[in-house]
Amino acid sequence: MSSIIEVRNIHKAFGGLKVINDCSIKVEEGSVTGMIGPNGAGKSTLFNIIAGNLPEDSGTVLLDGEDITHDTPDQLFHKGLLRTFQIAHEFSHMTAMENLMMVPPHQPGESLFNAWLKPSLVRDRETEVRQRALEVLAFINLSHVKNELAGNLSGGQKKLLELGRTMMTDARVVLLDEIAAGVNRTLLGDLMGNIERLNREMGYTFLVIEHDMDMIGRLCDPVIVLAQGQVMVEGHIDEIRNNQQVIEAYFGSAETAD
Structure with missing residues (x-):
C-alpha cells in the first residue's frame, strides 16, 4: 500500500x-x-x-x-x-436529516440566480441530496431520528451523525x-x-x-x-x-x- x-x-x-x-x-x-x-x-x-x-x-x-x-x-x-x-x-437547531443535507458543497440552491430562474435544477439536486441523506441515515441506524433536532440526540447518536456527515461528500x-x-x-x-x-x-x-x-x-x-x-x-x-x-x-x- x-x-x-x-x-x-x-x-x-x-x-x-x-x-x-x-x-x-x-x-x-x-x-x-x-x-x-x-x-x-x-x-x-x-x-x-x-x-x-x-x-x-x-x-x-x-x-x-x-x-x-x-x-x-x-x-x-x-x-x-x-x-x-x-x-x-452538530447544528443543534436543525434536524438530523438537515444536518446531513447541509454537507454537499456547491448546491445550486445556494445561488439566488438559480433559486429564481432555475428552480427545477435546485429541486432536482435537493431531491438527490435528500435521497443520499436517507441512505446515510439508514447506514448509520439513525433513520428513526431523521426529523429530530440534532441538539436533542444522545451523545452517541451525535457521534454517529458526525460520521454520517463524512459520507455526504467524497x-x-x-x-x-x-x-x-x-x-x-x-x-x-x-x-x-x-x-x-x-x-x-x-x-x-x-x-x-x-x-x-x-x-x-x-x-x-x-x-x-x-x-x-x-x-x-x-x-x-x-x-x-x-x-x-x-x-x-x-x-x-x-x-x-x-
Missing part, C-alpha cells in the same frame, strides 16, 4: 514548550491507523496540524503526495480529508478524534461497525486518536504511539501492549503497570 498521509519532520511549540518535536508518520491508504499516547504526548496537536486547524512551526504534511501543509480545513474538505471532533459539532481520509468519548457501549458497537464497513466497503482511510484501547485493538492496524511529541513505536496492538517503553510511558514503570 502507498501512503495517503505523510507527515515529515513536524515541529510545534507553544511559547517555550515544545509539543511536537521532529515528528514523522505515514498513514497507508485503506488502513485504519490508530494514534495513542499518554496525556501531553502531542496527539491532538499533531492531529490539528494535519487537519489544517493549527499551523506548524516547521515541517511538511502531504496528502497523496501533494503538499497540504498550509491548506485550510475547507480546502482539505474539498480534497477529501475530513475530521470529526471529540465534542460533536471523503478519502477521515480523522477521528476520540469518537468513543461519552458513548455508551451499545452505540459504540454501532460506531465501530460503521467505521469497519466504511473502510471495507467504501475504501475510507481512517486516522484514529482514541483512549479506548478495546476500540483501538478491534479497529486499528497499525498503531502509532506518541510520547513527548515524537513517535515512540509503531506496530500491531499486541506488540504495543507488551512493549516495555509503552508501559513505562503510560505508567511510569513496569512495577506500577503490574
Whole structure:
C-alpha cells in the first residue's frame, strides 16, 4: 500500500514548550491507523496540524503526495480529508436529516440566480441530496431520528451523525478524534461497525486518536504511539501492549503497570 498521509519532520511549540518535536508518520491508504499516547504526548496537536486547524512551526504534511501543509480545513474538505471532533459539532437547531443535507458543497440552491430562474435544477439536486441523506441515515441506524433536532440526540447518536456527515461528500481520509468519548457501549458497537464497513466497503482511510484501547485493538492496524511529541513505536496492538517503553510511558514503570 502507498501512503495517503505523510507527515515529515513536524515541529510545534507553544511559547517555550515544545509539543511536537521532529515528528514523522505515514498513514497507508485503506488502513485504519490508530494514534495513542499518554496525556501531553502531542496527539491532538499533531492531529490539528494535519487537519489544517493549527499551523506548524516547521515541517511538511502531504496528502497523496501533494503538499497540504498550509491548506485550510475547507480546502482539505474539498480534497477529501475530513475530521470529526471529540465534542460533536452538530447544528443543534436543525434536524438530523438537515444536518446531513447541509454537507454537499456547491448546491445550486445556494445561488439566488438559480433559486429564481432555475428552480427545477435546485429541486432536482435537493431531491438527490435528500435521497443520499436517507441512505446515510439508514447506514448509520439513525433513520428513526431523521426529523429530530440534532441538539436533542444522545451523545452517541451525535457521534454517529458526525460520521454520517463524512459520507455526504467524497471523503478519502477521515480523522477521528476520540469518537468513543461519552458513548455508551451499545452505540459504540454501532460506531465501530460503521467505521469497519466504511473502510471495507467504501475504501475510507481512517486516522484514529482514541483512549479506548478495546476500540483501538478491534479497529486499528497499525498503531502509532506518541510520547513527548515524537513517535515512540509503531506496530500491531499486541506488540504495543507488551512493549516495555509503552508501559513505562503510560505508567511510569513496569512495577506500577503490574
